[in-house]
Amino acid sequence: MSERSPSWSVTNRIAYERDGQIWMVSPYGTNQAPFPGITQPSPSAPAWSPDGSQLAFSSGGDVWVINADGTGERRITTNNATSSALAWSPDGLKIAFGKRVVLSSGAVFTGIAVINVDGTNERVLTVPEANKTDGDPSWSPDGAKIAFDRYGQSNVNNGIYLINADGTNQVRLIGNGPELWYANPIWGPVPVGINTPFDFDGDAKTDFAVYRAGATPTAQSFWYVLRSSDNVFLNVQFGSGEDKITPADYNGDGKTNFSVFRPSNGYWYVLLDSSGNYSAVHWGASGDIPIPGDFDGDGKADLAVYRPSDGVWYILNSSDGSFLGRQFGTSTDQPLRMDYDGDAKSDLAYLRTIGTDYYWYILQSSTNTVSIAKFGIVGDKAVPADYDGDLKSNIAVYRPGTNRWYILDAAGTGILEQQLGESGDVPAPGDFDADGKMDLTVFRPGAATWSVLRSGGGSLSQQWGIGTDLPVPAAYIP
Structure with a gap:
């Protein structure tokens, strides 16, 4: 057996990959069982929604979403050739993922894409050079930015990057060290008790x-x-x-x-x-x-x-x-x-x-x-x-x-x-x-x-x- 890619829900259920299926288990190692309702072949990269009501996963190069009770399985992308972990936005309305794109010149790249959970408004945010891959997106707690990794055959421009959720202002945080690869950035939550003073609308800005x-x-x-x-x-x-x-x-x-x-x-x-x-x-x-x-x-x-x-x-x-x-x-x-x-x-x-x-x-x-x-x-x-x-x-x-x-x-x-x-x-x-x-x-x-x-x-x-x-x-x- 091979188990990997655990995703922990706020309802205390852990979804993970196991021998070409997605399984669930409690934090105590009990109640192990296949996730109900998934009919797609070789599902991978499970990711719970912020409220634990839905699970996203990858299958056949597309992003799928299913309700926590196993109902409502649905595909939200078409022939996107996803290649990395999936990440829900903090408000539960969008999913970021790696999308493989072939240009007319024949060059291939994988960029970070974002799509609404209902399957609308898909857009590619990043365009690395050919033979490079952008992956493992991670949203900031306020949903305003996405961190991701970039890697490829050479070390040039490898690193951890940051971009606004609308695709603007891409910057490299770290990278270009000799023989270094960078992967899996995780954005920590805002510490309890820390919020912006005199912010009446919750956008992290004083009004x-x-x-x-x-x-x-x-x-x-x-x-x-x-x-x-x-x-x-x-x-x-x-x-x-x-x-x-x-x-x-x-x-x-x-x-x-x-x-x-x-x-x-x-x-x-x-x-x-x-x-x-x-x-x-x-x-x-x-x-x-x-x-x-x-x-x-x-x-x-x-x-x-x-x-x-x-x-x-x-x-x-x-x-x-x-x-x-x-x-x-x-x-x-x-x-x-x-x-x-x-x-x-x-x-x-x-x-x-x-x-x-x-x-x-x-x-x-x-x-x-x-x-x-x-x-x-x-x-x-x-x-x-x-x-x-x-x-x-x-x-x-x-x-x-x-x-x-x-x-x-x-x-x-x-x-x-x-x-x-x-x-x-x-x-x-x-x-x-x-x-x-x-x-x-x-x-x-x-x-x-x-x-x-x-x-x-x-x-x-x-x-x-x-x-x-x-x-x-x-x-x-x-």
Whole structure:
């Protein structure tokens, strides 16, 4: 017997090749049986859909799809001569595969192709030179890019490549080493607890968003969001004039929820969906500072407040409903929202003024040890965020007097200094280009214009809001 090419489904079934058939087995080695309903000869390269409801496989040079219960076997390509593993897009709507193509000149190549699961819109994304093969595609978690390998008779241009899912911007990541072959790139999932701040549509980009507070404590407040995914404008009434905004991802769907904390009654109100369903949870008291974060690492923001009167953090864990009370700070300290150690859990942190200097105190969740750093002066705005893409919050300040940003590197030894802004601007950093790095950003009251210095290069200017609005990305800047 020969077994190979295992594919693990989210429903805990493993499909694999065995002697010219596709079989299934449980993770415990039980319930071994041929996959039901497959009638095609010599099926290979099984690949489960992201939700486990369908299985794709190759047979006779074509891509086939069958339901998990063995019904609905269907061919979605015609004479494509597939030659590599199959890969489902994260949304389950497309399949990437290697397609063998013969040119009119007689030259042969195998490129990466993508087709909709219903068999429509097939397109070849890559065209290597003759006698080269592109294969083993792997989608990025957001479905925007595909990694693949290229190999052939010579080592020239062999390597691991990356291309946008629409076929643009192909780049080689590694390759061309002597006598080296590269194969089977695997794109890891986004770590639990890691998502883009202030991203209301889930496209991994911060959206331009403002909050317009009601004129009186009981008057209605409105959120205005320009979605980056489709440039659609959202106008959402949620909150009242007295509320403090607390935007975060409370349900773990990768999208920021509209949310407020009401000081007068200590309630948190979180808008759960576009249908208007919301939660109301009592957690806190008048005088508390709301500072939500993912303190338990389950990918969902936890309700949390800092109580200046006793310097205690009160955290309601979303994972199991347990709560934590931890004294860390004093009445004059400013709580900060950050993950300093990069373990996908928010750390308790605060800013303390001693003389004319700022001191940062951070209780790292990974080690339960306290780090202390002297950085910034009185008058600076603390703007901690991940500016270098290492999944750790950098200690950083914005200095209104000079409109300069100062960012401490991960090693704590180097400082990045950058000018952006004018007198009166409000710092509001966000990841507007989806590169995993926060961009330096300011909001200009009066003109209501945003100026973004993209970490990936270039700048961006956008008018959004009115002069008295609060830029949502500034929600947690003390």
